[in-house]
Amino acid sequence: MRRLERAFSLIELMIVLSLVAMLMTLSVAQVSFFGRAYVRTELEKLQALCGYAQQKALMTNMAQTIVLDATGTIHRYTFGAVGEQLPQSIRFGAPAEVKGPPATPTRFIDSPITFKNAQITFYPDGIISAGTVYLTDIDKKICYALTCGVGSVSFLRAYRYDKGWQLLSDG
DSSP: OOOOOOOOOHHHHHHHHHHHHHHHHHHHHHHHHHHHHHHHHHHHHHHHHHHHHHHHHHHHTSOEEEEEEOSSSOOEEEETTEEEEOOTTEEEOOOTTOEEOTTSOOEEOOOSBOSGGGEEEEOTTSOBOOEEEEEEETTSOOEEEEEEOSSSSOOEEEEEESSSEEEEEEO
16 A cells, blocks of 8 residues: 655745745845834934933023943943933944035044034023034944034934935924
């Protein structure tokens, strides 16, 4: 008596492999999306803190300062007694091929923080010190910037780098 062996046909095996390949493609796209969203969220947190510091400077008639620290392996910023450490997967910095500042990108970025003494200062008259801070993921594939230009009216702008700087918000 002949014994029947059960096995997968070549077509069944190809269908399963195709489905696995599609799922892997979708998961890689999701990881990239979540990485971009993660860095942008950190930029928005820093931007919100800047807005608070500016309002506090106006209300108390005293200069307020956010200190940025990009030294060592732990990157952080502090405002008074409040300190915020960036997640381990996010750093102050930019990919090597990116030019800045975002409004007029003319030279490669050599410093992740261009604010004087790595401090963003908010003055009681509404002026914000000029400079830029760049945020990137640990692989330096994603880049965002928060910048304040020199002018008679100060405001922060957020940018995203995607083969060129794109303005996200004026504020």
